[in-house]
Amino acid sequence: MRYNVHMNTQEILKTLAELYPDAKPALHFSSPYELLVAVILSAQCTDERVNKVTAVLFAEHNTPSSMLQLSAQELERYIYSCGFYRNKAAHILSASRDIMEKYGGEVPSTLEELQTLAGVGRKTANVVYSVAFGGDAIAVDTHVFRVANRLGLAEGKTPEAVERGLMQAIPQNLWSASHHYLIWHGRRVCHSQRPACGECALAPLCKYRKQHP
Ligand code: SF4
Structure with missing residues (x-):
């Protein structure tokens, strides 16, 4: 029988909601x-590590104006353990500068404006828009990308393609929740190297599982 993603989407989302009722960042x-x-720092880094770093950083610098008191080298020393610290420091400082110069010191609340900030990519803008401002968005990180492709919820070779596919497959009011569900499922069950298909509640609905019984 041909795999039909539309028949499964509702059931997949229902199961994920039951599995992760408290899914949040x-x-x-x-x-x-x-x-x-924090989202800029989280690229290629665990949230646990980011939380340790920001606990120290935010105690002293948690607004764009106070962040801009730091030189790149000073900021790098705070965030060193997150990896890619040179790029991340540059992105944080350039985004802070834009927030001060273009938006009067306040992080803008629309997706379009967030994407104008230097150093802020689409994924980061989506997360901030959805989590900080309650907007409907699906940020596609490595977990969302992998799990959406495996489940057959949205297939694509790029995060942008998967984001478009998820936005088509999932009702808009569930975009943000689905983003968290897919991240949690990717971290806990549908691991990158060895997905725990034998213990996965989504196995009967999963395209990858059907192809790799
Ligand atoms: S069945 Fe396997 S591949 Fe499919 S979602 Fe579950 S863990 Fe991932």
Whole structure:
């Protein structure tokens, strides 16, 4: 029988909601600006590590104006353990500069404006828009990309293609929740190297599992 993603989408989302009723971001933040910085730091880094770094950084610098008091080298020393610290420091400082110069010191609340900030890519903008401002968005990180492709929820070779596919497959009011569901499922069950298909509640609905029984 031909695999039909539309028949399965509702069931997959229902199961994910039952599995992860409390799915929410693991990053610690207390303002849109803190979230923006934490998301920039989280690229290729665990949320646990980011939380340790931001606990120290935000105690002293948690607004764009105070962040801009740091030189790139000073900021790099705070965030060194997150990896890719040179790029991340440059992105944090350039985004902070844009927030001060273009948006009066406040992180903008629309997806379009967030994407105008230097150093802020589409994924980061989506997360901030959805988590800090309650907008409907699906940020496609490595977990969302992998799990969406495996399940057959949205297939694509690029994060942008998967984002478009998910937005078509999932009702808009569930975009943000689905983003968290897919991340949690990727971390806990559908691992990159050895997905735990034998223990996965989604196995009967999963395209990858059907192809790799
Ligand atoms: S059945 Fe396997 S591949 Fe499919 S979602 Fe579950 S863990 Fe991932």
